[in-house]
Amino acid sequence: MDNDLVVVKKNSTVIPKASRRTELWKRIKKNKFMYLMILPGILYFLIYKYLPMYGLIIAFQDYKPYLGISGSEWVGFDHFKRLFSEPDFWFIFRNTLLLFVLQLVIFFPIPIFLALMLNEVRNQAFKKTVQTIVYIPHFMSWVIIVSICYVILTLDGGVVNGILESLGFQKINFLLSDEWFRPMYILQVIWREAGWGTIIFLAAIAAVDPQLYEAARMDGANRLQQMIHITLPAIKSVIVVLLILKIGDILELGFEHVFLLLNASNRNVAEIFDTYVYTTGLQQGQFSYSTAVGFFKGIVGLILVMFANWLAKKSGEEGVY
Amino acid sequence: MISTKKFLSSVCALSLGLSALAGCSNESASNSTEDGEKSNKPFELSIMATLHTPEIPDERLELLLEEKTNTELDIQWVPDANYIEKVNTAFATGTLPMAVSISAQELGTQFKQAIRDDQFWEIGPYLDEYKNLNKLKPKVIENTKVDGKVYGIYQGRPLSRQGFIFRKDWADKLEISTPTNTDEFYEMARAFTEDDPDGNGKEDTIGLSDRSDLLYGAFKTVSSWFGTPNEWGLKDGKLLPEFMFDEYMDTLDFFRDLHKNGYINKDFPVTSKKDQQSMFKNGTSGIYVGSIGDVQGLYDDATKLNPDLEYDVQNKVEGPHGEFGIWSIPGFGSIMMFPKSAIKSEEELKKTLAFYDKLMTPEMANLLLWGIEGEHYEVKDGAALPDASIREKLDREVRPYLSLEVGEPDTNGRYEGFAAYEIKAKAEELIKDNENYLINNPVVTLDSETYTKNGERLKTIITDATYQYILGQIDKKGFETAVEKWKEQGGDKVIEEYNASYKKLKNN
Numbered sequence: 001m002d003n004d005l006v007v008v009k010k011n012s013t014v015i016p017k018a019s020r021r022t023e024l025w026k027r028i029k030k031n032k033f034m035y036l037m038i039l040p041g042i043l044y045f046l047i048y049k050y051l052p053m054y055g056l057i058i059a060f061q062d063y064k065p066y067l068g069i070s071g072s073e074w075v076g077f078d079h080f081k082r083l084f085s086e087p088d089f090w091f092i093f094r095n096t097l098l099l100f101v102l103q104l105v106i107f108f109p110i111p112i113f114l115a116l117m118l119n120e121v122r123n124q125a126f127k128k129t130v131q132t133i134v135y136i137p138h139f140m141s142w143v144i145i146v147s148i149c150y151v152i153l154t155l156d157g158g159v160v161n162g163i164l165e166s167l168g169f170q171k172i173n174f175l176l177s178d179e180w181f182r183p184m185y186i187l188q189v190i191w192r193e194a195g196w197g198t199i200i201f202l203a204a205i206a207a208v209d210p211q212l213y214e215a216a217r218m219d220g221a222n223r224l225q226q227m228i229h230i231t232l233p234a235i236k237s238v239i240v241v242l243l244i245l246k247i248g249d250i251l252e253l254g255f256e257h258v259f260l261l262l263n264a265s266n267r268n269v270a271e272i273f274d275t276y277v278y279t280t281g282l283q284q285g286q287f288s289y290s291t292a293v294g295f296f297k298g299i300v301g302l303i304l305v306m307f308a309n310w311l312a313k314k315s316g317e318e319g320v321y
Numbered sequence: 322m323i324s325t326k327k328f329l330s331s332v333c334a335l336s337l338g339l340s341a342l343a344g345c346s347n348e349s350a351s352n353s354t355e356d357g358e359k360s361n362k363p364f365e366l367s368i369m370a371t372l373h374t375p376e377i378p379d380e381r382l383e384l385l386l387e388e389k390t391n392t393e394l395d396i397q398w399v400p401d402a403n404y405i406e407k408v409n410t411a412f413a414t415g416t417l418p419m420a421v422s423i424s425a426q427e428l429g430t431q432f433k434q435a436i437r438d439d440q441f442w443e444i445g446p447y448l449d450e451y452k453n454l455n456k457l458k459p460k461v462i463e464n465t466k467v468d469g470k471v472y473g474i475y476q477g478r479p480l481s482r483q484g485f486i487f488r489k490d491w492a493d494k495l496e497i498s499t500p501t502n503t504d505e506f507y508e509m510a511r512a513f514t515e516d517d518p519d520g521n522g523k524e525d526t527i528g529l530s531d532r533s534d535l536l537y538g539a540f541k542t543v544s545s546w547f548g549t550p551n552e553w554g555l556k557d558g559k560l561l562p563e564f565m566f567d568e569y570m571d572t573l574d575f576f577r578d579l580h581k582n583g584y585i586n587k588d589f590p591v592t593s594k595k596d597q598q599s600m601f602k603n604g605t606s607g608i609y610v611g612s613i614g615d616v617q618g619l620y621d622d623a624t625k626l627n628p629d630l631e632y633d634v635q636n637k638v639e640g641p642h643g644e645f646g647i648w649s650i651p652g653f654g655s656i657m658m659f660p661k662s663a664i665k666s667e668e669e670l671k672k673t674l675a676f677y678d679k680l681m682t683p684e685m686a687n688l689l690l691w692g693i694e695g696e697h698y699e700v701k702d703g704a705a706l707p708d709a710s711i712r713e714k715l716d717r718e719v720r721p722y723l724s725l726e727v728g729e730p731d732t733n734g735r736y737e738g739f740a741a742y743e744i745k746a747k748a749e750e751l752i753k754d755n756e757n758y759l760i761n762n763p764v765v766t767l768d769s770e771t772y773t774k775n776g777e778r779l780k781t782i783i784t785d786a787t788y789q790y791i792l793g794q795i796d797k798k799g800f801e802t803a804v805e806k807w808k809e810q811g812g813d814k815v816i817e818e819y820n821a822s823y824k825k826l827k828n829n
Contacts, residue, residue, distance in 0.1 A: 064434065064435070064438070065409045065410075065412035065413040065435075066412045066413070066415075066435055066438070066440050066662070067438075068413060068415075087809075087810060150591065154587075154588045154591075155587035155588050156527075156586045156587055156588050156592075156600075173587075173588075175588055175591050176588065176590060176591065176792060176794075263533070263590055263591050263788070264590055264784060264785040264786075264787075264788035264789060265590065265785075265788065265789060265792060265794060267781075267785055279777055279778060279781065280775075280777065280778050283777050284430055284431065284773075284774070284775075284776070284777050284778075285405075285409070285430065285431035286774070287409075
């Protein structure tokens with residue numbers, strides 16, 4: 001009896017592969033115009049995202065531009081071996097990770113707070129003005145932001161050091177020190193991106209059902225309680241998705257930004273993979289090696305995204321896939 | 322399917338045949354030109370050139386150039402900033418033009434390998450067939466060689482423009498004479514900082530403004546005064562990098578003192594050239610070490626702010642050892658090279674070289690650099706004076722073409738620029754004077770595989786340590802640790818390879 005039951009169960013749950021395929025085919029046929037609509041999207045990804053991956057081959061070659069991909073010598077994992085045996089590898093890895101953790105821990109929650117606060121503003125004109133003002137820095141290039149900071153912080157007549165001096169404090173060498181690099185980096189990121197980051201959260205907050213708030217108010221919940229017990233849980237899934245995507249960008253810390261801040265005195269904390277690729281790879285025309293480093297970066301990012309996604313699913317959230 | 326294939330292959334065969342025929346006819350044509358210039362069909366030549374101006378240049382000079390050399394030119398102007406990217410792309414896609422300009426620096430690193438892989442024509446053996454190209458300076462040609470062979474036509478640059486510019490009015494006020502040794506130089510920097518040279522009763526001046534450039538900023542020039550070799554030097558018959566010499570340490574201490582006492586801008590390791598110059602122009606600083614030819618531009622701008630300002634220039638500063646020397650560049654900024662992928666035959670190469678030979682006549686060289694006489698410039702005292710009232714027109718019509726120049730005024734016979742400002746004229750003389758005291762870089766034509774591969778990275782170790790020592794962030798021991806690190810990470814190999822290469826060259 002027991003055995004029979006098991007057999008029956010197995011048969012009912014496992015649909016033969018062939019029939020599943022035909023079913024999918026049928027569905028596609030039925031909704032062919034719907035599927036046609038995603039074709040441009042698929043083509044876009046194929047042509048601009050997947051096709052260029054062909055170029056990753058050069059990470060395993062001794063690539064020379066004039067010989068091309070087909071003509072260059074195959075060297076296998078040599079470039080990866082070189083990367084991992086590089087004496088600077090671990091300190092670059094550490095710097096990259098640390099900046100990333102700073103972004104995650106300090107920067108990431110700020111747009112959420114800002115969005116929650118903006119949501120509490122009742123005067124619409126004031127709210128819109130503040131929103132516009134906090135969006136503007138996003139449209140400034142890093143060159144401008146770093147130059148402004150340089151002018152403010154320099155020892156040769158900068159405002160901040162002028163104030164410090166007039167108050168009787170020691171001048172601080174912000175630009176040429178390894179202690180100030182990380183605070184400067186993260187503050188600049190916050191200054192530029194925090195406002196822009198609120199957009200998605202504000203949209204998510206706008207979608208919360210107003211009845212929930214009404215009900216809460218009936219029950220005597222104050223503004224803070226409404227925020228904690230209604231708004232935050234309602235946008236939790238958006239937060240999780242953005243967090244996972246952010247983790248995917250782990251090693252995208254902004255080459256331009258870091259490179260502009262980098263100098264002889266802070267290299268030990270500011271050298272990250274992107275700047276390393278630039279000085280070692282591109283400046284010296286070592287395309288294969290640079291590609292290998294970039295490839296490695298991508299793999300680390302992929303693993304972290306998968307891990308974060310798995311973690312999100314474990315804790316009952318939807319994740320990104 | 323099969324029929325298309327057949328069709329294609331027959332087309333290919335046909336075109337091959339045709340090109341072979343064309344090759345034959347080309348040959349006969351060129352033979353006849355050599356005989357008596359019968360054929361008047363213009364020679365088609367494609368060139369990739371660096372563009373230093375924001376706009377694409379006007380065609381006028383190009384048309385004149387074509388007419389006078391009987392050539393049909395196809396010039397690809399590539400902005401300076403992404404020139405090398407563009408060359409690499411063209412390399413990868415096999416679309417290099419017939420003549421490519423490569424900078425001195427890239428020649429030493431990236432392109433060595435390509436040259437060894439036989440991607441470019443060796444032109445050494447042909448040079449003496451051309452009466453103008455034959456005039457190019459052998460000493461400079463020597464510096465362009467790769468593995469002892471000549472691959473390109475160089476564009477000349479003065480060997481050393483280094484020296485310093487200072488505020489003459491400040492010096493006069495404080496009764497300081499022009500410094501002739503490093504102690505006097507230090508004293509001037511001190512006085513310009515502490516003795517209120519602008520007389521406003523405030524401590525708002527500094528001696529020297531410098532920028533984040535150890536090479537073309539102040540550091541390397543001052544290191545020459547102290548007698549440091551240029552990049553590499555001989556010590557007991559062995560080539561060693563400059564930072565292993567005591568003179569380098571002396572220079573470091575000199576700068577460390579300047580910095581500690583505030584005689585140099587505190588943030589110089591992150592100061593841009595623009596900021597450095599504006600400090601010098603607006604009366605914040607009084608000394609500018611670098612290319613003394615800059616004095617003209619600096620003066621033009623500075624007198625707008627302060628009409629009473631006076632500059633002076635000086636090149637000779639003796640170190641503690643009582644001698645003056647100054648580092649030099651290899652004498653060229655870039656060279657024109659000829660890819661084999663674009664120039665298929667020796668005949669074509671010879672015609673291309675003939676074109677460059679014509680560019681080296683005074684007429685063509687003047688056209689490239691100054692434009693059309695009477696319209697773009699006047700000749701005054703045997704020198705060219707560009708019409709300053711049409712600056713924009715010059716920028717659009719003339720200036721871009723200077724990147725096509727071949728050789729230098731000595732060899733192509735073009736006019737020198739007329740210096741209306743007497744200090745600029747003095748600077749030009751001092752630049753010539755520098756040639757008597759040059760310190761050459763001995764490894765220019767030597768070869769180190771490790772350096773080609775990892776030189777940039779290794780250099781960073783020393784550059785960082787140099788800055789950190791001057792800023793007082795590390796001490797002598799810290800600097801020595803950096804040198805040890807440099808050795809371990811490949812420096813030892815670089816020393817070994819350069820010395821082997823040096824010995825080989827000496828024995829030949």
